[in-house]
Amino acid sequence: MRRLRTLPAVLALAAAAACGISPTGPWTAGEQLVGSGRQAVNQIYFLKDGELHPVLRAGLDPGRVMVIGQLLQGPSEDELRDGVTTQVSLPHYGPVTWDHAGEVMTLRIWDDRLLRLSRPALAQLACTATAVPGVSRLEIQGSTGKPTAYTCEDFKDLAPRGKRAGSGATPRPEGARLPGAGTAPEQGTAPGDGLP
């Protein structure tokens, strides 16, 4: 008789345990994935030995205005060790904003004291902005007055003279438009598929 009493209890327990969705432990749902999504590559211009020096940064697509932010962040520690410098010393918040519309990328500097940019800094800004596909000029807008337009062409004299040897040298990737390089491909993005 005791067996008869325990049997329904066991059954009820089994039924209760069996009903509903129970939690599980973790299980493997496939191998580790590799990033194979669309890869955007940004070309940022710094200075080296008094000349413009383009470096590549991973970017977003779409994410054209990101290049200005990446320029304002300055070179990485490795690049600094290689002698890569920047003369653009603008804060990337507060009185400095930037935007993009059509062929024009606009940099607004609301503090006139920050507006006094050196010629290499202007070259960096102009070349970085126009390296973005579809952007033909950079307009710098002060707190008053009309904006001043720049293109990379204006700074041909600072363009790097051919390929340089040494570590940290940044080869010119296809699709990146360099000063004096003529027409550039439409996209500033490198094909990201099939990355090793």
Added chain:
Amino acid sequence: MTARERETREGVSPGPRHGPAPSGGGPAHDHGVRPGAAAPEAAAPRDGTAGDGTAGDGTAGDGTAGDGTAGDGAPPPGGEGARARRARRIRALPLRAGGLRVRLVAGFVIVALLSSMAASLIAYNIIRDAILKRTQDAVIADFRSRAARHIPGSAPVPADWWGRPVAPGASELTRRLAAAFGGPGRAAVATELTRGQKPLPPHYARLGVPVPDGLLKAMESKTAAQRIVYRGKPYLLVGTMVPMMNQVSVEPVPGVITFRLQGDANEVPEALSVVVAVDLRSDARELAGLERALLIANGATLAIALGLALVAARGVLVPVRRLGRAARELGEGALDTRVEVRGRDELAQLATTFNRTAATLEANIGELRAMEAASRRFVADVSHELRTPLTAMTALTDVLSGDDPGPEADRDKAARMVADGIRRLQSLVGHLIEISRYDANTATLVLDDVNVAGALRTSLSVRGWEDGVRLEVPEDLMARLDPRRFDVIVANLVGNALRHGAPPIVVRVRPEARGGRPGFTLTVLDHGPGIPDDLLPLVFDRFVKRDPARAETEGSGLGLSLTRAHAELHGGHVTAENSGLCGAMFTLWLPREQPGCDD
């Protein structure tokens, strides 16, 4: 109706049979649980009035209550009232814990329910696993396809849409990934992992559900998934950690040129991790619907099983109760009780067996009663037979031993009569001894080869009967017989003819085989009035006399009875009839050989 039966019916004081009767009839094992039921004196009157108190139906009651109603002056079995009451009792079939019915029904229902539940559980498990597998496979496949489309090989330093640096996990890239992996019913959180960071639960706080450590650990090397239940709701978590190459190939074709993407070594993400939480509510709803359906199905099974079990139990219990009641009635002395045999199952066989047993019992008890009556009558007859001559002899000896003995002739006559009486007593006692041997089955044949004609003549001449008897017998007929018993047979048959019939008395012997056995027939025919018709079937019984009033002149009344016993001991038989106008005719047939006694 015997005194015992009367006692039982009136229920005054249950006789010795009334106590055990319920335990023999109804299922008596229950009675022990009720207080006071063990005392049979108390049981009968109370049960009759208050019922049994278990099922609460005072009218139907159980076996004991049924006894009570039978004891309330109910007519004997077979009466209309008793039958109606019995029918009602069968219809009611009270429910009792531990009773056969409860056990049958419970067993049936439990087995049915167990099977149904087992089938349901198995089906439910299979279906649930299939549903979950379907959902999980879909979610994981979708996750992998989205990952392939949206996770880049390299990620920028965590920055907002403007390119301004932000904390890992708050960047434009992770925002876009979260949006790309999210959707209705699913939430996603992506984060950059820099400087050898491992995925930690705080990174995924915005997911809304806690991410278990085990999943994060598994994520480090593989795409991992885990099902969790958070606040009673089930979720499926899928997570992965994608290492960032920070390199870019700009020529897709051979001679691949790979460039290192520059960035701050401390800030460039080494990996991107994405965790997606998918709400499994729709699956849970689907399963809840399935559970409901299965519960309803099981409930229906229970109801059907209960119904079938009741029907089945009834099919078993009604015959069992009928048998039990019949057995009780049989035990109470109604030997003519029989049960109706329905169907061809074991219970029907049991009923047949019961009927056969009852019939045998009835026959045996009837036989025993007849024998008992015969024995009583025999004792009475013997006493009577002994008393009659003794009374006469007592009177005569009083005359002989009196003070005035009377004339010589009277004394002589009295002495002769006393001697006659003593002889008769001696003969009677001899017969009684012979009969008691037969009754005790100790009579044996002492066989010898006998010439029938010679034996007959000897018997007659010894008794001085040759003159009154005409003998027609083949001289050379030999038979293997017990000569003493044959002599007694002849003496009895011929003496009977001489005493009751009238001459001429014819004794005729001729060989005759019966049933394939050689033998001979001996016929004794007289020319008297014959045997009265009412005596004819009884003529071989003990102490049957033609005229009991004339006891003095009659024989002992045992002669013909002994004759038959002797004949049957030989393997033969004897019959009596009236031979038309001639008178009584006794026919004896004896075999000529005795089987197995040829010594």
